[in-house]
Amino acid sequence: MKKIVVLVALFSFCILNISAAKQTPAEQLIQRLIKIQKKGYMYGHQDDPFYGITWEYEDGRSDTKDLVGDYPAVMGFELGGIEMDDAKNLDSVPFNRMRDEIIAHYNRGGIITISWHPRNPLLGTTAWIENDVKAYNEAVAALLKINQGELAKQIIDPKNTVKSILPGGKKHQYFQSWLQKLTAFLTSLKDIKGNQIPFIFRPYHENTGSWFWWGQDLCSDKEYLDLWAMTQDYINAASVKNGKLQDYLIWSYSPSWYYPSAIKRYPGDDRIQLLGSDVYMWGTEADFIKQLDTELQNLTRLGKEHNKVIALTECGYKNSPDPTWWQRVFKATIEKYSFSYFLPWRNYKEEHFGASPDAPTAKDFKQWAKNKKLLFCNDIKKIK
Numbered sequence: 200m201k202k203i204v205v206l207v208a209l210f211s212f213c214i215l216n217i218s219a220a221k222q223t224p225a226e227q228l229i230q231r232l233i234k235i236q237k238k239g240y241m242y243g244h245q246d247d248p249f250y251g252i253t254w255e256y257e258d259g260r261s262d263t264k265d266l267v268g269d270y271p272a273v274m275g276f277e278l279g280g281i282e283m284d285d286a287k288n289l290d291s292v293p294f295n296r297m298r299d300e301i302i303a304h305y306n307r308g309g310i311i312t313i314s315w316h317p318r319n320p321l322l323g324t325t326a327w328i329e330n331d332v333k334a335y336n337e338a339v340a341a342l343l344k345i346n347q348g349e350l351a352k353q354i355i356d357p358k359n360t361v362k363s364i365l366p367g368g369k370k371h372q373y374f375q376s377w378l379q380k381l382t383a384f385l386t387s388l389k390d391i392k393g394n395q396i397p398f399i400f401r402p403y404h405e406n407t408g409s410w411f412w413w414g415q416d417l418c419s420d421k422e423y424l425d426l427w428a429m430t431q432d433y434i435n436a437a438s439v440k441n442g443k444l445q446d447y448l449i450w451s452y453s454p455s456w457y458y459p460s461a462i463k464r465y466p467g468d469d470r471i472q473l474l475g476s477d478v479y480m481w482g483t484e485a486d487f488i489k490q491l492d493t494e495l496q497n498l499t500r501l502g503k504e505h506n507k508v509i510a511l512t513e514c515g516y517k518n519s520p521d522p523t524w525w526q527r528v529f530k531a532t533i534e535k536y537s538f539s540y541f542l543p544w545r546n547y548k549e550e551h552f553g554a555s556p557d558a559p560t561a562k563d564f565k566q567w568a569k570n571k572k573l574l575f576c577n578d579i580k581k582i583k
């Protein structure tokens with residue numbers, strides 16, 4: 200009898216180990232996020248190792264570390280510009296330096312998330328489209344006023360951007376070359392043994408607004424979904440040392456708010472592993488609290504329904520002049536919920552969102568950081 204028990208135990212141990220070994224690094228990262236979430240929520244920060252409110256490019260420096268003694272658990276990086284072969288991204292961060300910092304953060308046990316604001320492939324302008332739409336509308340109106348309807352038709356409509364890069368579109372091949380350059384950078388993120396580093400990828404975000412060329416009023420639901428699928432299938436198929444890039448990626452779908460349009464553009468459970476939301480305080484405090492609360496309610500419910508990890512993939516109050524904001528407004532709203540991380544946007548001189556000794560919110564955040572539920576890099580590095 201004893202022998203049988205031992206054999207059964209040994210057998211289950213092997214099975215468990217085999218199934219653990221079968222997990223891809225991306226699946227392991229999801230399991231890790233779930234484990235970490237049991238302890239609290241992670242602090243993330245965009246561009247943390249490159250610059251802060253009062254400094255730029257000092258090795259090892261971080262506004263977060265300067266304030267709380269540790270790096271953020273999650274670091275956000277931005278690839279806008281990689282598609283043009285630029286040496287620096289749209290915020291002047293050199294891509295080579297970015298690669299080094301991604302590897303360094305991975306080595307210290309941190310988690311990486313990457314966004315991409317590619318330029319406009321049809322117009323040659325930036326990812327931000329509001330000025331293009333305005334210029335187009337004005338030009339068309341001016342031509343119509345002088346009865347030049349035919350001429351007006353020749354002006355490129357910014358709303359055709361997504362359509363132009365889908366199969367059959369006149370910029371399709373051109374955009375494929377962008378995907379190729381993007382993928383080349385992503386597959387260059389390797390550890391010292393040459394193994395691909397896993398990360399969260401969050402393209403085409405805030406798609407329920409209309410400020411990016413992939414936004415709500417700029418393409419149809421189908422076009423957005425086709426764009427996502429085309430991009431994802433291209434990137435996933437890239438070869439890396441032990442398989443395909445797909446095995447190392449967590450795809451994050453991050454609209455600005457969830458109802459009703461975000462659901463229509465949800466790429467699907469087989470394509471998405473993380474449901475995020477980008478929530479900023481741009482207006483009144485009361486509006487923000489309501490929005491943040493609603494977003495977290497929606498994310499919590501959708502996360503359960505779709506069995507996905509949830510996070511506040513961007514957030515913050517630009518240059519918060521209110522020294523009590525972090526705890527009184529933000530913490531008080533989020534602490535009713537359980538989610539993976541929140542990521543304030545970058546701290547750059549006149550535009551800062553995250554924790555920093557140089558921000559008016561410094562004292563308040565430092566006090567909050569003592570709370571065991573707020574997790575930084577050292578709090579998560581041993582949770583594998």
Ligand code: BMA
Pocket residue numbers: 277289290316544545550
């Ligand atoms: C925006 C601002 C810009 C920046 C862009 C991409 O929210 O921070 O200054 O260029 O994100 O990081």
